[in-house]
Amino acid sequence: MNPEPTPDAPGPLPGDHAPPLWPHTLLAPGLAGAAVLSALAAPPLVGVGLALFAGAICIGSALTLARRVRRGERELHELDVRLLHSQKLAAIGELSSGIAHEINNPLAIITQEIDLARELFGQDACPAPEDLADIKDCLDQVGKQVARCCQITHKLLNFARKMEPVLQEEALEQVIEDMAVLVEREAAGRGVAIRRDYDQSLPPVRTDVPLLRQVILNLLTNAMHATPEGGTITLATCRQNGRAVIEVRDTGCGIPPENLPKVFDPFFTTKEPGKGTGLGLSLSHGIVARLGGNLTAQSAVGKGSVFTVSLPL
Amino acid sequence: MGLRVLAVDDEADFIETLVKRFTYRQIPVTAAGNGPDALALLERESFDVVILDMRMPGMDGLAVLQEIKKRHPLVEVIILTGHASVESGMQGMSLGAYDYVLKPVDFGELLEKAKKAYERKKLNESRADA
Structure with missing residues (x-):
């Protein structure tokens, strides 16, 4: 019998190839089982030794697997962070190539017009009288193209500002009710x-x-x-410590305590693959923060969850 | 006030009523029967608020909304829909719609929303100029 059935290297492993699983799924249980079986037939003292050996094999295998699971989780988290970052970069890339293209056209026209005007001015910097009208046309065209560039940057500024919240006074109840009506029929x-x-x-x-x-x-x-059939969603508003508070309560399945801290993480979802992006709550959390508020969650498994938005008044 | 409305819907009857009611309140309103027409109108004239039907043959409301927000980010869009689809509501709101309203809509309510949307556009513009 081999004394050590789990020869997994604990140090850094090559990242692209995971070590094989068979030592844990076949070898370790096989050895442990064999040890236990032979312990039944062996004299008591040897039996205890064999049982201890079986236990050691199981513990060793479990520890190795646990280490691998933890490393996997860490890698997944890093991947999430990197994905988010690369999405941001992609958006910036798309935006800047768009700007470059929009600005390049007027710049090309301006360059042409300036070249033409220089030519018309001639060697001695004194244009012929009949060329003056053409030079004026050139200047007009340059002016027009500059205005076009201004418009582009203006639009962009608008776009950037669009990202910032625009504050308007509105009855909270009205805002909630608009969306409740939308969901009510499907609910x-x-x-x-x-x-x-x-x-x-x-x-x-x-x-x-x-x-x-x-x-x-x-x-x-x-x-x-x-929320399963027969359940209730409650929409409530109240005033708390000088803030407006919105609560969305459900009598649904609830969120297990180990998942609760993760519900606002990007890409965290418990829905089947393809059903949810895992972005809804993280986006909402970001929006509420931009509005100067907080979004929090409380939940009890089997009883339901409460999501609370608190906003400055 | 200077609110200018563009109403987009393929149902001629509905849009006719809408135009009449806005006109009665002396709010300038232009009608378009489909998405591409609406986009062409937006290129030529300036509007503040677009009232947009969700379900139209050809280019649907979401696609039109996306184009509008790309070309005229300051124009506010109120989506009208005949059937409550939470899914498209979510999409519409995240694409930057001002509101998502179920048909049949009370005109007074719609007018109120259009005014609010207009106010928002003005706020946005004044900030852009600052």
Whole structure:
């Protein structure tokens, strides 16, 4: 018998090829089983020794596997971070090639016009009177193209500013209700009721309304998907410590405690592959932060979850 | 106020009513029967708020919304839809729609939303100029 059935190197492994699994799935259980079986037939003292040996094999194998799982998780997390980064870079790349293309055309025209004007000015820098009108045309064209460039940069600035929230006063109840109506029919089809518990005395909030709608729709959709037939989603608003608070409560399956800290992580999803991007809650979390608020989650498995948005008043 | 509305829907009757009602309130409104027409109009004239039907033959509402936001990021879009699809609602809102409204819509409510959307556009513009 081999004394050490799990010869896995604990040090750094080549990243591209995972070590084989058969020592853990076949060799270790086989050896342990053989040791236990022979312990039955052997004299008591040898039997204890063999049982201890079987235990050692199992522990060794389990430790090695646990190490591999942990390393895998770490790699996955790094991959997520890198993916997010590369998506950002791709977006920037697309944007800048677009700008370059848009600006290059007017620049090409400006270059041509300036060349032509220089030629018309002639060697002694004194244009013939009949060329003056052409030179004026050149200058006009240059002016027009500069205006075009201004328009492009202006649009871009608008686009960049578009990313910042635009604050408007709006009744919170109205913002929530718009999205609730949208979800209600589908929820009713699934046998899920939507209850309202709005605080009527809540003053209007100053916030970016479309962004907040996006968050609420996302929370509502999640709640609907988590809630089985006969369940209820409750939409509530209230005032707490000088902030406006929105709660989306469901009587759904709940989130296991080990998953709760991860729900706002990008790409974290418990849906089947292809069903969810794992981006909804992380986007919502980012939006609420941009609005100066907090998005938090509480949950009890089997009882349901509460997502709470708190916004400045 | 200077709100200018572009209404896009393939249902001629619906759009006719909409145009009448906006006109009655003395809000300039232009109608387009499909996405490409709407985009062409947006190139030629300036509008503040587009009221856009989700389901249209050819180019659907989401595609039109995407084009509008690409070419005229400041123009606000209110999506109208006949059937509540949460999925397309999510897409619409994340593509930058101002609101997503179920048909049949109360005109007063729609007008209120259009005014709010206009206010948002003005806020955005004043910041762009600052």
